[in-house]
Amino acid sequence: MADAVLALNAGSSSIKFALFEIAADRQLTAASRGQIEGIGTTPHFIARDPTGAVQQQRRFSGGSHEDLLGALLGFVDAHLGADSLRGVGHRVVHGGSRFTRPTRIDAETLTAIEALTPLAPLHQPHSISPIRAIAAARPALPQVACFDTAFHHDMPAVATRLALPRSFEAEGVRRYGFHGLSYEYIARRLRETAPALAAGRVIVAHLGNGASLCAMRDARSIDTTMGFTALDGLVMGTRCGTLDPGVVLHLIEQRGMTAKAVEDLLYQRSGLLGVSGISNDMRELLASDDPHAGEAVELFVFRLARAAGALASSLGGLDGFVFTAGIGEHAAPVRAAAGERLAWLGVRIDAAANARADTVISAPDSRVDVRVIPTDEEAMIARHTLETIGG
Numbered sequence: 001m002a003d004a005v006l007a008l009n010a011g012s013s014s015i016k017f018a019l020f021e022i023a024a025d026r027q028l029t030a031a032s033r034g035q036i037e038g039i040g041t042t043p044h045f046i047a048r049d050p051t052g053a054v055q056q057q058r059r060f061s062g063g064s065h066e067d068l069l070g071a072l073l074g075f076v077d078a079h080l081g082a083d084s085l086r087g088v089g090h091r092v093v094h095g096g097s098r099f100t101r102p103t104r105i106d107a108e109t110l111t112a113i114e115a116l117t118p119l120a121p122l123h124q125p126h127s128i129s130p131i132r133a134i135a136a137a138r139p140a141l142p143q144v145a146c147f148d149t150a151f152h153h154d155m156p157a158v159a160t161r162l163a164l165p166r167s168f169e170a171e172g173v174r175r176y177g178f179h180g181l182s183y184e185y186i187a188r189r190l191r192e193t194a195p196a197l198a199a200g201r202v203i204v205a206h207l208g209n210g211a212s213l214c215a216m217r218d219a220r221s222i223d224t225t226m227g228f229t230a231l232d233g234l235v236m237g238t239r240c241g242t243l244d245p246g247v248v249l250h251l252i253e254q255r256g257m258t259a260k261a262v263e264d265l266l267y268q269r270s271g272l273l274g275v276s277g278i279s280n281d282m283r284e285l286l287a288s289d290d291p292h293a294g295e296a297v298e299l300f301v302f303r304l305a306r307a308a309g310a311l312a313s314s315l316g317g318l319d320g321f322v323f324t325a326g327i328g329e330h331a332a333p334v335r336a337a338a339g340e341r342l343a344w345l346g347v348r349i350d351a352a353a354n355a356r357a358d359t360v361i362s363a364p365d366s367r368v369d370v371r372v373i374p375t376d377e378e379a380m381i382a383r384h385t386l387e388t389i390g391g
Contacts (some may be wrong), residue, residue, distance in 0.1 A: 003084050004031065005389075006076060007381035009091040010126045014039060015068075017047075018378035019076055022086065028382050032079060036068050043068055047075055055079070066133040073137060087142040088134055089385030091181060091377060093123035093230065095147030096172060102150070102384035105131060105143040113145060119172065122267055123230060144385040151180030151187075152214075152221045159223045159314070175227035179206045179214070181377040186324055187219035188380075189373055193359075197369050200319035203311050205304065205338075206375065207328035209237035209280060213304070215311035223314040225307050231266055234307060235300045237280035240270035242303075272296045282327045282334065301334060305341035318345050320369040329374050332357065339370065 002021040005028070009016040014037040020028040032055055034047035045068070046057040056075055060068065076085055089102070096116045103109055110131060117124040131143055160175045162168070183204055190198035198219045205213050211234040215223040225233030225242075235241045243266070251257045251265070273280040276296035278288060285293040312318045321342070323335055332354050339349035346367030353361040362370035 003086050004076070004080055005086050005382045005385045006072075006088045007091075007378040007385065008088060008130050009377055009381070010130050015072075015130060016378065017072060018382065019079065020379070020382040022386065026386065028379070028386065030379070032075075033378070036072065039068065045071055045075075066136055069130055069133045070137055073134070085141065087144060087385050087389045089144045089146055089381040089388075090127060090131055091148060091381055092127040092145045093148045093178065094120040094176070095145075095149045095153075096176075097153075097174075099145065099147045100150050100153040102144050102146045102388045104388055105135075105145050109145065110135075119176075120229065122263075142389045144381075144388045146181060146381045146384045148178045148180045149176045151184045152177030152224055155221055155223060162228065173228060175224075175232075177212075177214070177221065177224035178226045178230045179210070179212050179224075180221075181380045182206045182324065182375040183214045183216070183221060185376050185380045186322055186373055187216060190320075190322070191219055194320075194369070194371075197320045201312075201315040201317050202320040202322060203308055203315070203318060204322045204324060205308070205328050206325045207234075207304070207323065207331075207334070208325035210239070211236045211241075211304075211325075211327070213307050213311055215314050217315060223311055225311070235275075235296075235303045236271045237282075238268050238271045238273045240266050240274070272300060275299055282331050286331065286333055297334070297337075301337040301341060304338055308338075308342055309345070312345055318347075318368050320371065321347060322371045322373050324373050324375040329357065329372055335361065335372070342368075 002023060004019050004021050007018045007020065014035050016035045018030055019032040021031045022028060030050055032047050032049060036043055036045050038044050043060040047055045049055050058071060092113060094116045096119060098112060114128055134141060134143060155177065162174060164173060183206065186204050187198065202216045203213055204216060210230060212224060212226045213234065214221050231239050233241050248262055251262050271280060272282065272285060276285055276293045278290060278293050279285060285297050323329065327334055335354055336349055339347050347370060348363040348366035349361050349370055350363040357372050359373065360371055362368060
């Protein structure tokens with residue numbers, strides 16, 4: 001067994017993880033993937049090998065992040081045997097203006113990351129908790145923060161600016177963009193598999209419970225749909241996406257809602273869930289004959305296509321379109337509907353290829369190369385971790 005790095009992707013109630021072995025040429029191979037879900041209620045730990053076979057699973061009656069990550073580290077130790085865990089990488093949602101590349105974590109860095117919590121109050125604390133837990137359990141183990149905002153840091157200034165007084169921008173109120181680790185992975189895959197396309201004008205659609213689009217030229221971000229927070233842009237599972245700010249003022253002034261109540265509404269009770277009144281799960285909505293489910297899916301696709309048109313303008317045209325993440329990789333009807341709305345841009349999707357989720361799903365007469373590429377944020381975290389610690 002080789003030395004390894006561990007990649008963690010923490011959310012509010014779950015932590016996805018992947019253990020990557022380090023080969024002699026410093027290439028990384030996934031040895032185990034899994035998650036700890038149900039954090040805060042009845043946690044469930046499960047790890048699977050590359051074939052999908054269960055390596056270990058445990059259920060807990062409760063437990064802190066320290067307890068649960070201790071169980072994960074125990075699994076890693078048993079799996080590695082005499083070899084060692086070289087480092088742990090973390091997905092950190094917000095890097096602000098300071099953190100534009102993966103960074104080794106020390107006390108000063110962690111304080112600076114924590115200070116960014118007001119920019120991502122529902123996400124940043126979940127990134128910080130496992131960092132603190134592992135530091136307590138293994139203080140000598142190197143940890144690396146990999147920022148979801150970093151991929152977008154060199155967008156043109158006009159794409160980052162909000163039309164507010166300049167004093168706010170100086171305080172960090174600007175457009176940042178998110179899902180950067182996913183977009184970086186797709187950019188690398190395009191460079192490897194379709195270098196001519198990677199050098200062109202491509203929109204990547206990261207469509208999951210959280211969803212966004214990224215406009216890439218030469219595999220670099222030049223515009224994206226998420227802005228100051230991960231609430232902006234597309235309709236999402238429980239998030240509203242782009243919203244007239246006047247609605248927020250109306251809710252506060254006319255409905256008497258508090259800021260916390262509005263936050264809960266916009267982050268947790270809107271999006272597909274709010275419109276359908278049924279579920280935030282696209283699979284359930286596509287399977288439902290309830291007209292409200294159909295309206296939620298229609299709105300999701302409508303807003304996706306409208307935003308794609310705007311990004312095509314930012315790019316000055318469109319050479320490629322990539323679907324990725326849970327909905328993007330698995331929901332053929334959503335891909336087909338998006339393709340129909342983007343026909344004016346030259347998008348033509350082959351129905352049979354789309355149903356199979358082939359890598360290339362564009363029809364022979366399509367002016368736009370349309371692809372389905374599975375993303376792997378954990379692989380990017382692992383690669384950045386190894387490069388940062390100097391393995």
